[in-house]
Amino acid sequence: STQSTGEPTMYLYDIDGDSIVQRRSISLSASCEEIFYSPDGAFLAGAGRGRSPLLLDVTADYKPVIHCWSSSAALKTCSFSPDSRLVAFGGIDTNILVGNVQQPMDSPVKIIRAHPLGTINRVRWCDENTLVSTGSDCQVRQFTVTF
Numbered sequence: 001s002t003q004s005t006g007e008p009t010m011y012l013y014d015i016d017g018d019s020i021v022q023r024r025s026i027s028l029s030a031s032c033e034e035i036f037y038s039p040d041g042a043f044l045a046g047a048g049r050g051r052s053p054l055l056l057d058v059t060a061d062y063k064p065v066i067h068c069w070s071s072s073a074a075l076k077t078c079s080f081s082p083d084s085r086l087v088a089f090g091g092i093d094t095n096i097l098v099g100n101v102q103q104p105m106d107s108p109v110k111i112i113r114a115h116p117l118g119t120i121n122r123v124r125w126c127d128e129n130t131l132v133s134t135g136s137d138c139q140v141r142q143f144t145v146t147f
Contacts, residue, residue: 008032009025010028010046030074031048035047037058037080038101039083043057043087044058045080047091048074051070051074052070053066055104065104071095071097075097079122088125088131094115094117094118094119096120096131096133098131109145115133115135121133121134129144130143130145
């Protein structure tokens with residue numbers, strides 16, 4: 001959503017019986033097109049029109065976790081590994097960023113030209129070290145990620 005100031009804002013809600021109650025709003029630097037909670041519920045990741053991935057620490061009142069990761073173009077997709085340790089982001093620049101949420105100040109691993117003929121549409125984890133991506137190049141690719 002966008003506030004009247006033009007700033008993108010994420011709204012989080014709780015379901016309370018038959019009611020939906022707004023819990024909080026979070027101002028964003030860019031709109032998110034895809035968001036996911038980590039499987040353990042400790043983090044919230046988002047990808048959208050911005051070049052910097054969104055990663056918030058739910059346990060620390062939704063405090064931003066990463067400040068130095070960036071892509072050369074807008075990010076479209078994100079996903080957590082099943083153990084919630086790794087997060088992957090894919091974008092229109094054909095690259096994938098993979099980072100360890102427990103070491104957010106470390107630079108992410110970059111899979112350069114993961115889909116050299118087009119945008120990365122989705123990234124999803126098969127297990128703790130296997131990442132699968134789809135692209136507008138009509139290909140499905142699999143990567144083994146180790147830190």
